[in-house]
Amino acid sequence: MNIDWDLDVQDFPVELKCLLELMNVDTDTLSVIDRSDEQINWQQFYALTRHHRVYPTIHERFSAQPESQAPKGMVQQLSVDYSRNALIMLQLSGKMAQVSEALDQKGIYALQLKGPALAELLYGSLSRRTSKDLDILVHPDQIEQAEQVLEQLGYIKTQEVSRIVSDWKWRQNHESFTHDTTGIEIELHWRLNGDAGAEPSFYELWSRRQTLEFAGTNVYMLGKEDLMFYLTAHGARHAWFRLRWLADIDRLARMELDWDKLTALLRRYKCTHLVGQALILSAAMLNTPISREMALLMSTDRPQDLARRVLIFIREQVSLCPEPESEILAQIYRNYLFSLRTPGQKAIFLARKMVPDTWDTQTLPLPKSLRFLYYPLHPFLLLHRRIQRRAALEREVGQ
Secondary structure (H helix, E strand, C coil): CCCCCCCCCCCCCCCCCCCCHHHCCCHHHHHHHHHCCCCCHHHHHHHHHHCCHHHHHHHHHHHHHHHCCCCHHHHHHHHHHHHHHHHHHHHHHHHHHHHHHHHHHHCCCCCCCCCHHHHHHHCCCHHHCCCCEEEEEEEEHHHHHHHHHHCCEEEEEECCCCCCCCCCCCCCCCCEHHHHHCCCEEEECCCCCCCCCCCCCHHHHHHEEEEEEECCEEEECCCCHHHHHHHHHHHHHHHCCCHHHHHHHHHHHHHCCCCHHHHHHHHHHHHHHHHHHHHHHHHHCCCCCCCHHHHHHHHHHHHHHHHCCCCCHCCCCCCCCCCCCCCCHHHHHHHHHHCCCCCCHHHHHHHHHHCCCCCHHHHCCCCHHHHHHHHHHHHHHHHHHHHHHHHHHHHHHHH
């Protein structure tokens, strides 16, 4: 199905346009370079491959056609990056197998969310996708057991979720660990998404799992429909500022999915607009083939509006972890995040603003005997944070 989704990317820099065309699996590398009417800044092009974490794909495109006009030095650097990533992914896969086996021995069910498992599923090779860490999902009731297993394997908690306020399990979704000698990072999840509304229970996800084998160890990951559900929510939350996430959607959408089953899942959890947004972006930028079932998710105003909203974050080459350095873009990003929510989720979000949260405990640490004061103090602490943000914005505007 060939449909114009009215997504204007004409103001994208020529280097970004070139990168998008080379990411298109149906595009000929030489034709992209040779027919470019504008002068390509190859240094900027290389920086984009690094920023968007797609240099393995670009390396393979240039390696397949060595007679292209791309600078030899840049192609060689891409080759170095590719080889380094291959080693990293091999190391990650070994640690993934080790951790999976250790958790299994303790009776802890674990699902791999991304990392080497996703690379193998979508790209058929560890070296063709980048990952900086392992993302592991366990049942919320087994968090402490899983933490103990990681600590026994030499992982140290480097990002801890405060458990002073009892709502931490649904407001947050993961903690971070780093191995004390290898430096490998693991994000231990108990929810797919933090503070993002309802989602399938862990045992629902477990019942639909896929099994892959790494180093003789069975590794489990989300089923394809659940994977689309998760990857689109993850990409949307980060405004798709890395094209690697759209490349994942393109690869997954080209696989055999049960779109009726997926659509029912999306309607149940009120996030059809997120998959619609992802498919619009993927179709417009990577020429993802669109079926009738997919088009139904893309055809309403909301996913189209959300797709247009994220173009600025892709075009401006910003990092949204957790927010842009520019306070102006940060405000645009916060407004965008609010627009992702359904009316019911917006009401819950605003209501939660009146309840003490982890930020309060960090802004004003209180002893346990005085923590009841967080309730009357919460509006003032919230106002304090807003004043700080406004002051930062004024400083930026004045520069």
